[in-house]
Amino acid sequence: EVQLVESGGGLVQPGGSLRLSCAASGFTYSSSSMNWVRQAPGKGLEWIAYINSRSSMIDYADSVRGRFSISRDNAKDSLILQMTSLRAEDTALYYCVRDLSYYMDVWGKGTTVIVSS
Amino acid sequence: DIQMTQSPSSVSASVGDRVTITCRASQSISSWLAWYQQKPGKAPKLLIYAASILVSGVPSRFSGSGSGTDFTLTISSLQPEDFGNYFCQQANTFPLTFGGGTNVDI
Numbered sequence: 001e002v003q004l005v006e007s008g009g010g011l012v013q014p015g016g017s018l019r020l021s022c023a024a025s026g027f028t029y030s031s032s033s034m035n036w037v038r039q040a041p042g043k044g045l046e047w048i049a050y051i052n053s054r055s056s057m058i059d060y061a062d063s064v065r066g067r068f069s070i071s072r073d074n075a076k077d078s079l080i081l082q083m084t085s086l087r088a089e090d091t092a093l094y095y096c097v098r099d100l101s102y103y104m105d106v107w108g109k110g111t112t113v114i115v116s117s
Numbered sequence: 118d119i120q121m122t123q124s125p126s127s128v129s130a131s132v133g134d135r136v137t138i139t140c141r142a143s144q145s146i147s148s149w150l151a152w153y154q155q156k157p158g159k160a161p162k163l164l165i166y167a168a169s170i171l172v173s174g175v176p177s178r179f180s181g182s183g184s185g186t187d188f189t190l191t192i193s194s195l196q197p198e199d200f201g202n203y204f205c206q207q208a209n210t211f212p213l214t215f216g217g218g219t220n221v222d223i
Contacts, residue, residue, distance in 0.1 A: 035213075045153075045161065045204055047213040059211045062118075095160060102208035103151045105172070107160035 009111030022096030033099035123216035140205035149209035
């Protein structure tokens, strides 16, 4: 079964940092590009980061560029989102998503990040 | 950035109705468009990509059309399990962007 499982979410103070992880299984992870997409409570979907299979192409939404960093470990079938300088507006459910030519074909269940003092 | 505008924001329909949701891009995206369904408390599910290609396993009552800037998702005969939010997404250019969503209420 194709599966993505996120972890690492939690409550963090403004200005703090958090590291999200995503464990992939059931498919050839090393051949797949990946994304992080977030959804604020009661809001729509926001794409925030993309990484291709070899980590040679990475892109970010302007809202997180310079604060968040996406990376992957193909040997461990894992995806990472390092988040720094967190703001209240970063509060959201964060999804790890497999990429299909810039479409999003497999989604994890998400991990919740709450930025609050 | 390419802005994606969906309409309506909400639709209430009955079982068996034909439902149409539109998505407009702020500039041409050729056929680089996807549709997702999201049910409460669940992750989105890819329904259609490349504007009109149905994902395997998605019921044939769902269809997509359009190119350039104007796109449509049609549910030919609404079923009770079709309630939820529907989002479009452009895959033409980074940053990838989503429409604001359409809530389908049965």
